Amino acid sequence: MKTDVVKVTFKSLLMVLAMLLVIPTGYAAENRAAALDDKVQSLKSEVMKLNRDLFILEEELLFPTSTQIAVFLSTDVGNYFKLDSIQLKIDEKVVANYLYTQQEREALSRGGVQRLYIGNVKKGKREIVAVFKGPGPNGREYSRATTHVFEKGSGTKYVELKITDVSQKLQPEFIVKEWE
Amino acid sequence: MHIKLLDKGRKNQRPGMLPALLLFALLTGLLTPGIGAAAKKEDNVVRDLDYGVVLFSYFQEQYFDAAVHLMASKELGRIPHHLDDADLLLGGVLLSYGLHQEAESVFSRLIDDGAPPDIRDKTWFSIGKIRYQKGLQADAIRAFEQIGKSLEKDMLTESQLLLANLLMGRGEFEQASGILKKLPGHSTDAMFAKYNLGISLFRSGQEIEGSEYLAEVGRVKSFDPEVMALRDKANLALGYALLGQEESSRARAFFQLVRLKGPFSNKALLGFGWSHAMQKDFESALTSWMELRSRKLTDSSVYESQLAVGYALEQLQAYPQSMQSYLEAIDLFKKEMSRLDGAMKEVRNGELMRYLVSQALGDKKGVISEKGLLQEVPEFRFITGIVSGHQFHEAIKNLRDLQLLRNNLEHWGGAIPTYKDMLRLRRQTYEERLPQLMPEQGDFKLAAIKDERTLYEEEYRRIVYEQDIRAVASSKEAAMLNRLDGIKGRLQQVGRRMNTSQYGDYENKYHLYRGLLEWEISTSFNQRAWKLRKGLNQLDKAIKTTEAQQETIRLAKKRAPRGFEGYDRQITHMDNRVKALQKRIDDVYSEQQQRVQDIIIAELSWLKERLSEYMDQAQFSLARLQDIASGQN
Numbered sequence: 001m002k003t004d005v006v007k008v009t010f011k012s013l014l015m016v017l018a019m020l021l022v023i024p025t026g027y028a029a030e031n032r033a034a035a036l037d038d039k040v041q042s043l044k045s046e047v048m049k050l051n052r053d054l055f056i057l058e059e060e061l062l063f064p065t066s067t068q069i070a071v072f073l074s075t076d077v078g079n080y081f082k083l084d085s086i087q088l089k090i091d092e093k094v095v096a097n098y099l100y101t102q103q104e105r106e107a108l109s110r111g112g113v114q115r116l117y118i119g120n121v122k123k124g125k126r127e128i129v130a131v132f133k134g135p136g137p138n139g140r141e142y143s144r145a146t147t148h149v150f151e152k153g154s155g156t157k158y159v160e161l162k163i164t165d166v167s168q169k170l171q172p173e174f175i176v177k178e179w180e
Numbered sequence: 181m182h183i184k185l186l187d188k189g190r191k192n193q194r195p196g197m198l199p200a201l202l203l204f205a206l207l208t209g210l211l212t213p214g215i216g217a218a219a220k221k222e223d224n225v226v227r228d229l230d231y232g233v234v235l236f237s238y239f240q241e242q243y244f245d246a247a248v249h250l251m252a253s254k255e256l257g258r259i260p261h262h263l264d265d266a267d268l269l270l271g272g273v274l275l276s277y278g279l280h281q282e283a284e285s286v287f288s289r290l291i292d293d294g295a296p297p298d299i300r301d302k303t304w305f306s307i308g309k310i311r312y313q314k315g316l317q318a319d320a321i322r323a324f325e326q327i328g329k330s331l332e333k334d335m336l337t338e339s340q341l342l343l344a345n346l347l348m349g350r351g352e353f354e355q356a357s358g359i360l361k362k363l364p365g366h367s368t369d370a371m372f373a374k375y376n377l378g379i380s381l382f383r384s385g386q387e388i389e390g391s392e393y394l395a396e397v398g399r400v401k402s403f404d405p406e407v408m409a410l411r412d413k414a415n416l417a418l419g420y421a422l423l424g425q426e427e428s429s430r431a432r433a434f435f436q437l438v439r440l441k442g443p444f445s446n447k448a449l450l451g452f453g454w455s456h457a458m459q460k461d462f463e464s465a466l467t468s469w470m471e472l473r474s475r476k477l478t479d480s481s482v483y484e485s486q487l488a489v490g491y492a493l494e495q496l497q498a499y500p501q502s503m504q505s506y507l508e509a510i511d512l513f514k515k516e517m518s519r520l521d522g523a524m525k526e527v528r529n530g531e532l533m534r535y536l537v538s539q540a541l542g543d544k545k546g547v548i549s550e551k552g553l554l555q556e557v558p559e560f561r562f563i564t565g566i567v568s569g570h571q572f573h574e575a576i577k578n579l580r581d582l583q584l585l586r587n588n589l590e591h592w593g594g595a596i597p598t599y600k601d602m603l604r605l606r607r608q609t610y611e612e613r614l615p616q617l618m619p620e621q622g623d624f625k626l627a628a629i630k631d632e633r634t635l636y637e638e639e640y641r642r643i644v645y646e647q648d649i650r651a652v653a654s655s656k657e658a659a660m661l662n663r664l665d666g667i668k669g670r671l672q673q674v675g676r677r678m679n680t681s682q683y684g685d686y687e688n689k690y691h692l693y694r695g696l697l698e699w700e701i702s703t704s705f706n707q708r709a710w711k712l713r714k715g716l717n718q719l720d721k722a723i724k725t726t727e728a729q730q731e732t733i734r735l736a737k738k739r740a741p742r743g744f745e746g747y748d749r750q751i752t753h754m755d756n757r758v759k760a761l762q763k764r765i766d767d768v769y770s771e772q773q774q775r776v777q778d779i780i781i782a783e784l785s786w787l788k789e790r791l792s793e794y795m796d797q798a799q800f801s802l803a804r805l806q807d808i809a810s811g812q813n
Contacts, residue, residue, distance in 0.1 A: 033316070033571060036775055039768045040578045041279055043761065047585045050246065050278075050757050052251040052594055057750055059256075061599055072229045107239035111225070113232025158229055179229060 059118075067120035068156045071096070071128065075163040076110040079131075081142060081172035083108070083135035083163060088117055091127055095119055116161070126152050128176065130161050137170055148176035187330065227261035228253075228634050234269065241544055243277035244584070268299070271306070276799075278581070280310045297330040305335050309342065317346050318320040341369045348380045353389075368407050371397055375410055382421065394418050398437060411437075412444040419451050436485065446472060446481040453488060455496075466492040468476050478554075480563045486512060487794055488799060499805055506802040513795040518786045523559035527780050532557065533773055535580075540580035548576060566783050575776045582769045596755045603751065608743045614737070621728050626723065632721055649701040652708035657701060664694045 059068075071088060083105060087098040091176065096117040099104035100108075108114060128148045136142030166173045187767055189263035226232035230253035238248035253259045259266055271286035287303045287310075295303060308323030324343045330337065340359050347356040356377055363370050377804040378393030420432035420520060434456035434704035438448035449472040456464035457735060469492060472485035493502035526532045535557060539548045553560045566572045643651040650661060667690055675683050701708075 033575065033775065036772055037574070037578065038281075038769070040772065041281060042767060043548060043765055044244075044277065044581060045279055045282055045339050047588060047761055048247055048251070049246040049590075050754070050761065051244075051588065052255065055248055055252040055593075055755055056255060057747075057754065058595070058599070061602060061747065070229075072233070074226070074232060102235075103240050107236050110235070110239050111232065112236030113226055114228050114236050115229075115233050160229060161372060162398075 002011075006118065014041065014056060018042065021109045062067075063118055063120055065156050066154050067122065069117075069119055069121050069126075069154075070115060070156070070158050071117040071130075072158065072160045073108070073114045073116045073163075074160060075105075076165045076172075077109050079162070079167075080137040080170060081132070081163060082134045083132060086116065086133070086161075087131040089129040089131075090119070092129075113160075121157075123150050123152050126150055128159060130174070130176070132163065132174060136172070142172075144172075144174055146174040146176055150178055189750070191520075195720055228259040229259040230256075231265070234259075236275075236277075238269070241276070243273050244588075245271045245708045247277060271303075275306065275310065275758060278577070279312055282708060284310050290662065295387045297328055301327050301329075301331040302335065305331060305339050308339060312342050312346065321346050328443070331434065334350065336365060337367070338369060341796040344373050344374055348376055351380075351384065353381055353384065354388070357389075368404055370411075371400055371407050371410055372400075375414055378414065379417065380749060382417075383759055384767060387421070390420070398434065403533070407445055408439065410447070412439055412442045416444050416448055416451070419448070419455075420518075423451055423454060423458070423505055426458060428455040433453045446479040449485055449490070452487075453492075457488075457492065460495075462495040465573045476561070478564055480787070483513070483516070483794055487798060490798065494801070494805065497663070499809060501804045502770070503809070506798045506805070509798045510802070513798065517788055517791050517795075519792065520562060520784050523562055524781060524784050526559060526659060527777050527784070530773070530777075532559065532780070533776060536576055536776075537579050537583055540576050541583060545577075562779055562787055563783050566779060572776070572779060575772060578772050579769065579776065582765055583771065585765050588760070589765070591757050592754075592758050593762070596751060596758065599751050601745050603744060611745075622726070622733075626726055626730065629719075630723060631725065633716070636716060638717070640709075640716060643712070644709050647705060649705060652705060653701050657697065661694075661745040664690065664697065668694075778811055779794070 030053070063070075069090070073086065075083060083100050085099045087094060088098075098114075098116060104114070126149070128150065129145055131145045132140070132144060133143045146161070148159070150157065160177040162175040162177055162180060164173045164175060184585045196246065234246050234250045234253065237243075237249060247270065250259075250266060250273065254263075261442050261637055262269075262456055267290055269285055271283050271290070272538045274286060275283035283309055287307050291303050304323050304326040308320050308327070311317075311323055321343065324339050324346075324356035327336070327339055340363055343715055344356040344359040344363075345370075347353075347359070356373075360373055360377060374393045375397045378390045378397065381387070381390030381393065383390075394417055398409055398418060402408060419431045419438075422428075422434065432452060435452040435455060438444055449468045452467040453468040453472070456462070456468070467491065467679070469488040472482060475482050477483070486505070490502050490505035490509060493499075493505055523532070535553075536548060539553060539559035543549075548567060550560075550564055553567075555566070560567075639651075642648065650658065653661060671683070671686055673688060675687075678686075692711045710796065723736070728765040
């Protein structure tokens with residue numbers, strides 16, 4: 001005797017089978033979902049372009065070429081120094097303090113460059129001081145300051161702080177490079 | 181590394197394309213997990229700082245920031261050394277950010293621009309993948325068919341797997357099977373493809389061929405959780421298929437291969453019980469169903485076990501226990517239906533949605549942790565089945581992305597009034613300083629100086645023409661000349677009172693000294709005249725500088741208001757764009773939210789319907805048992 005329970009559960013078995021027999025590509029989006037996805041894509045694209053325009057406008061307004069200074073940071077693989085933090089001073093005034101995450105360190109070691117600071121300075125001789133902190137070659141806490149004097153002209157000034165590994169010395173090296 | 185490759189392979193290609201090639205490996209690495217992580221520092225030689233800034237965001241999977249900085253840097257001309265790479269990077273960034281259409285148009289442009297074979301093949305691969313993800317099957321197949329012989333092995337394998345999936349979708353099983361047979365056996369993707377092919381063959385009625393593929397997947401040895409879950413699924417499918425053909429012993433063998441703690445163990449236990457029940461071994465069936473009934477209510481199989489236990493007990497003629505089991509089942513179904521009503525209410529009032537979006541916002545990729553959610557939101561167990569689905573995940577991701585866009589526009593919406601204030605302040609400062617910057621006043625003074633300069637020029641010419649030594653004499657020399665003039669006058673006055681000889685001596689001395697002085701001056705006349713000329717030239721230069729400055733002020737005065745107006749217009753335009761986009765985002769957000777709610781409500785309704793059906797069934801069975809107990813049947 002097959003009871004009603006059997007009928008119900010057998011129906012369930014067939015449903016399980018039907019569910020299993022669905023190809024799990026998951027990409028067969030319905031029309032409505034696809035139309036919505038198109039709308040979202042279009043909005044993302046427009047907001048992105050608006051951000052580009054606002055980025056440019058903001059720079060022009062807040063940091064005009066004649067006074068703009070941007071300080072960048074790049075690092076080597078980091079065998080001899082693990083960057084934890086940086087303090088940046090321009091003309092003895094602290095303009096940036098930054099703590100690094102592991103993800104940021106990895107992005108830097110893969111060739112990424114961080115725009116650490118963007119601001120304004122007047123024309124003439126300026127002094128930049130960067131203090132790098134983090135474990136050094138022997139794992140001990142390492143703090144190193146680098147000073148650089150540069151001439152701010154009428155154009156944008158780009159300064160790159162560069163941490164490189166010097167294999168011969170088994171030490172990190174902190175370099176300041178000016179870009180035109 | 182770069183140089184080596186250039187020498188070996190592509191001497192004729194554009195110099196910028198090689199870093200681009202390496203970059204592509206990097207980009208496709210993101211599409212193919214693992215490769216990107218292996219990217220080395222030397223592959224990313226940054227020659228423009230802003231390009232490095234883009235990579236910094238990109239490597240942290242901050243695709244929106246990366247794309248914005250890349251587009252702005254390109255527009256500002258700040259990445260002159262990476263123009264070739266820029267489009268390739270942009271395509272990759274857009275693709276990672278989910279802008280498939282834009283990414284495809286960037287990649288297509290690269291192909292149209294005549295990319296070398298390596299780039300072209302990889303670009304077709306990316307385009308094919310984009311189309312595949314968009315469900316554009318025919319277009320995806322066409323893209324994969326364009327791939328030549330320069331594609332790296334991993335990507336080639338992936339493209340073949342996707343092509344096989346697409347062919348299955350069109351019912352071209354033989355071709356799909358042919359592709360799969362040529363591919364290396366046990367990769368995760370290959371296993372998925374074989375599973376898909378097995379299922380497809382099954383669905384098309386070719387059950388024997390389908391079983392072979394499923395059995396292969398069901399036997400695979402792996403510790404990869406994805407592959408292990410797929411293995412369970414293949415064995416489960418085979419088990420149920422055999423159960424449908426009433427081959428219970430064979431079915432049981434496949435159910436036994438499913439892991440007891442895997443995601444498909446509930447369904448396997450249910451099927452395992454049925455394989456015994458079919459052979460009238462209700463005791464064994466009861467054992468597996470009792471185990472299933474004791475499990476958490478996260479799966480429809482657990483609900484079904486509530487009925488199955490009652491059924492097994494009934495078959496074993498344990499009527500009181502069977503009745504008790506049905507009563508418990510009815511009570512459970514009632515409670516669960518009430519909880520489902522509560523869950524539907526929470527979905528409709530947006531509570532669950534808000535929670536889901538906040539969870540998705542907390543994850544970089546917008547993935548919702550099922551485990552965490554089950555702890556936080558008990559109702560979530562009703563929808564675990566759909567949450568793991570691609571469609572639901574994409575919908576939640578869209579909501580998360582829209583919320584991030586909202587946050588972004590909110591930031592700009594707050595910044596724009598500041599820009600307006602700043603501009604107003606600058607204009608005010610300019611207007612206050614304007615009276616001090618009157619080039620017209622300067623013009624008047626300059627004209628007087630120029631007039632004077634003309635007089636000096638004329639005087640200079642006269643001096644040179646007349647060889648006027650007095651004009652070029654120093655102040656000391658001029659004083660001496662004056663003194664000699666005085667001496668000459670006095671000699672003429674007193675000369676008559678002197679004797680001739682004495683007068684002659686004085687006159688000779690006077691002529692001697694005058695001659696000496698004039699000789700001194702006249703021999704250096706040219707040098708002295710040149711100094712005068714030099715002075716005049718310096719004056720000319722100073723006049724020109726002043727004129728240029730006057731012109732700059734004049735132009736600034738003319739342009740500044742236009743500049744202010746220009747910025748004013750730009751800021752207003754941006755403000756309007758922000759507001760218009762905010763409105764559109766709100767609309768699409770509501771639409772997307774409604775869509776997700778509909779999916780959840782449909783799932784909950786379906787579940788409620790099933791529970792209602794189960795309850796009816798339990799009540800009927802209970803009534804029948806009561807009849808038996810009262811001896812009416």
